[in-house]
Structures are given as structure tokens and as C-alpha cells.
Amino acid sequence: MKKITDERLVLRNLQNTRIVYIVQTFGILCILGYDLFTSGIDGMRDNPVWLVFMVSAIVSAYLSMSISVEHEKKIRNPKKSFIISTVITLVISIIFAYFVSITPESGLSVGILTGLIILICFLIPNIYIYRLRMKQLIDLDDLEE
Missing domain, CATH: 1.10.287 (Helix Hairpins)
Incomplete structure (x- = not known):
């Protein structure tokens, strides 16, 4: 073929x-x-x-x-975007962990587990996008040289 x-x-x-x-x-x-x-x-x-x-x-x-x-039209600072998204992810996972832990059916351990799962589920795409942006930045630097 x-x-x-x-x-x-x-x-x-x-x-x-x-x-x-x-x-x-x-x-x-x-x-x-x-x-x-x-x-x-x-x-x-x-x-x-x-x-x-x-x-x-x-x-x-x-x-x-x-x-x-x-x-993306403009090149973003990968480190700055990664830090911002990681902080937002951390805040969201802490909020979820808190609200789950105060419910009568679940305790502190279930809240912490839920927060960790949410943190991991959001952190993996953040790391992936960070790596893609770093690769794009390195490729652009190689083209300029």
C-alpha cells in the first residue's frame, strides 16, 4: 500500500x-x-x-x-503558567477535601483521599501541558539560532 x-x-x-x-x-x-x-x-x-x-x-x-x-498565538511562560495552575489545583483539592471530610457519612481519611485524587487528576494534565510548552519554547529557541 x-x-x-x-x-x-x-x-x-x-x-x-x-x-x-x-x-x-x-x-x-x-x-x-x-x-x-x-x-x-x-x-x-x-x-x-x-x-x-x-x-x-x-x-x-x-x-x-x-x-x-x-x-497558541503568543508564547506563554511555561513555569509561570504551571505554578498558577498548580496553586489553583491545590486550592480546589483542599476545598473538596474539606467539604468531603465535614459530611456526616465520611470522615477525615475519606476527605484527604478525595483531595489527593482530585490533586493527582488535575496535576497530571498540568504537567503534560507544562512539558508541551517547554518543548515548544525549546523548539522556538532552536529555530532562532
Whole structure:
């Protein structure tokens, strides 16, 4: 099979892939919706299609992040943005940990665990974007030399 070199065909192939992804995601959501109505939320999450949907959504989000960093018009200071987003993440996770820990059903340990999970879930994308911006900054410095 020959590699496609015509830019119009490459673009059309990418658009076709996007359409297939949209149709596939819609199908997965329909299956999960059916499970939600017939088995409830626990039945829906027990379905292996739920895992496929979550993994594909996470991969799609990370791929979109890499494109959005490359599409930024002005170059941002990666360290400053990382520090600001980390502080905001830390504040949000502390707030969540506090509110979870004061609920009657859960104690301090559940609140701390919830805060740590939220911190990790927000910190991983922050680190990823920081690395992408640092790479972009290094690439621009190499081009200027």
C-alpha cells in the first residue's frame, strides 16, 4: 500500500477518521445509555464499554491538549503558567477535601483521599501541558539560532 502524499487526500482521510470516531462514540453512548436505563448507574459502569469510552475520551483530551498548545498565538511562560495552575489545583483539592471530610457519612481519611485524587487528576494534565510548552519554547529557541 502506497503512502498518501496528496494533501487534499490526507485531509479527507483525517476528516473521515473524525467522522468514524464521532459515529463510534455516539454508538458507545447509546449502549451506555441503554445500560443506564435498564441496569442503573452501577450496571452501566460494570459494562466494559464504559472503560473503552473513558480511555478514548482521555486519549482524545490529551491529543487535543497537544494541538491547543501548538495553536497558541503568543508564547506563554511555561513555569509561570504551571505554578498558577498548580496553586489553583491545590486550592480546589483542599476545598473538596474539606467539604468531603465535614459530611456526616465520611470522615477525615475519606476527605484527604478525595483531595489527593482530585490533586493527582488535575496535576497530571498540568504537567503534560507544562512539558508541551517547554518543548515548544525549546523548539522556538532552536529555530532562532
